[in-house]
Amino acid sequence: xxxxxxxxxxxxxxxxxxxxxxxxxxxxxxxxxxxxxxxxxxxxxxxxxxxxxxxxxxxxxxxxxxxxxxxxxxxxxxxxxxxxxxxxxxxxxxxxxxxxxxxxxxxxxxxxxxxxxxxxxxxxxxxxxxxxxxxxxxxxxxxxxxxxxxxxxxxxxxxxxxxxxxxxxxxxxxxxxxxxxxxxxxxxxxxxxxxxxxxxxxxxxxxxxxxxxxxxxxxxxxxxxxxxxxxxxxxxxxxxxxxxxxxxxxxxxxxxxxxxxxxxxxxxxxxxxxxxxxxxxxxxxxxxxxxxxx
Ligand code: 7PJ
Numbered sequence: 001x002x003x004x005x006x007x008x009x010x011x012x013x014x015x016x017x018x019x020x021x022x023x024x025x026x027x028x029x030x031x032x033x034x035x036x037x038x039x040x041x042x043x044x045x046x047x048x049x050x051x052x053x054x055x056x057x058x059x060x061x062x063x064x065x066x067x068x069x070x071x072x073x074x075x076x077x078x079x080x081x082x083x084x085x086x087x088x089x090x091x092x093x094x095x096x097x098x099x100x101x102x103x104x105x106x107x108x109x110x111x112x113x114x115x116x117x118x119x120x121x122x123x124x125x126x127x128x129x130x131x132x133x134x135x136x137x138x139x140x141x142x143x144x145x146x147x148x149x150x151x152x153x154x155x156x157x158x159x160x161x162x163x164x165x166x167x168x169x170x171x172x173x174x175x176x177x178x179x180x181x182x183x184x185x186x187x188x189x190x191x192x193x194x195x196x197x198x199x200x201x202x203x204x205x206x207x208x209x210x211x212x213x214x215x216x217x218x219x220x221x222x223x224x225x226x227x228x229x230x231x232x233x234x235x236x237x238x239x240x241x242x243x244x245x246x247x248x249x250x251x252x253x254x255x256x257x258x259x260x261x262x263x264x265x266x267x268x269x270x271x272x273x274x275x276x277x278x279x280x281x282x283x284x285x286x287x288x289x290x291x292x293x294x
Contacts, residue, residue, distance in 0.1 A: 020065075020102070023262060026257045026264060026276055026291070027064040028063045028064050028266060028269055028291065029063065029064065029066075029225070029227075030055070030061075030065070030066050030067065031067055031266065032054060034047065034069065035088075052096070055068075055101065062269060062270070062292060062294070064102060064263075065122070066103050067104040067265060068089050068096075068103060069089075070088035070089040070106075070112075071106075071107065076156060076159075082112065085107065089116065090112075090115050090116065093119040103120065103122060107124065108127060110135045113139060117139075117144055123146065126139075126149065127197065127200060129178045130146065130181075131178075136181070140187050146182065147195050147225050148192065149194075149197040149227075152200065153201045162201040162203060167206045167209050171210060175195075175220070175222075179194060193263065194220065194223070195224065195226065196210040196214075199233060204232075207228070211256060212259070214256060218259075218260035225263040226253075227264075229245075229249045230245045230246075230267055231245075234249060246268050246271060249272070250272055253266055253276070254275050254279055257276060276290065277291055
């Protein structure tokens with residue numbers, strides 16, 4: 001069966017000081033957005049406390065990693081200055097890492113990467129796959145894991161007529177090339193995760209094709225991360241606004257895991273965990289809870 005636990009190789013995955021095992025069960029990455037549009041009510045302190053509470057809630061609901069983003073990468077988004085991003089993200093990394101929570105930082109900036117690693121982040125999640133000058137060196141200097149994501153163009157313009165020769169081949173080749181480059185620059189293989197970058201310079205058809213072909217990404221040997229939660233492709237399929245896409249997101253996460261995703265990046269941790277636990281029970285015949293709440 002695709003996605004049944006026996007079919008997945010199990011290995012240790014370096015994620016800073018909190019190693020994880022990849023392949024034993026799907027891992028859940030909970031999304032923590034600290035861009036002002038997500039926390040528009042009140043000043044930084046209120047925002048910070050709320051953000052921490054939300055992170056702890058997601059961990060209690062079964063999240064393995066909290067992905068903190070201080071710069072919006074949504075289509076059309078404008079870049080944020082370095083000092084603003086640092087101020088939004090680093091105090092959260094410090095606090096959560098001190099509490100023993102695994103943290104990933106969603107950034108493209110080498111300076112933010114270095115600060116995040118020094119503050120205890122276990123993973124750097126880079127939507128530009130370490131292509132910014134200095135980014136590769138910043139990650140190589142630490143021990144944390146890295147997620148290499150594919151994006152065509154840049155957030156400001158990426159949704160204007162994305163084009164590929166062959167969507168699956170093009171994206172996979174790019175990711176394998178970036179991963180090899182990382183290895184050549186001293187980032188060990190067991191620190192690398194790849195991500196097809198759903199919604200980043202892709203049409204609905206491209207995103208669906210990539211999800212259907214996740215097996216081709218898994219076959220590279222690198223663990224695959226999938227982020228589809230609440231994205232417009234799901235809106236297009238079900239005809240719903242962004243805040244009404246929970247069921248669609250859970251369905252997509254399940255389908256991604258069934259096709260080989262090792263990590264799913266989600267907003268709705270509790271619901272995703274429940275769905276994956278039920279699916280796992282039916283796949284294996286064992287109803288011992290697979291993903292535990294805390
Ligand atoms: C992704 C991401 C994704 C990874 C965002 C959103 C847009 N990082 N950051 N993969 N998406 N690795 O969540 O809608 O798909 S921001």
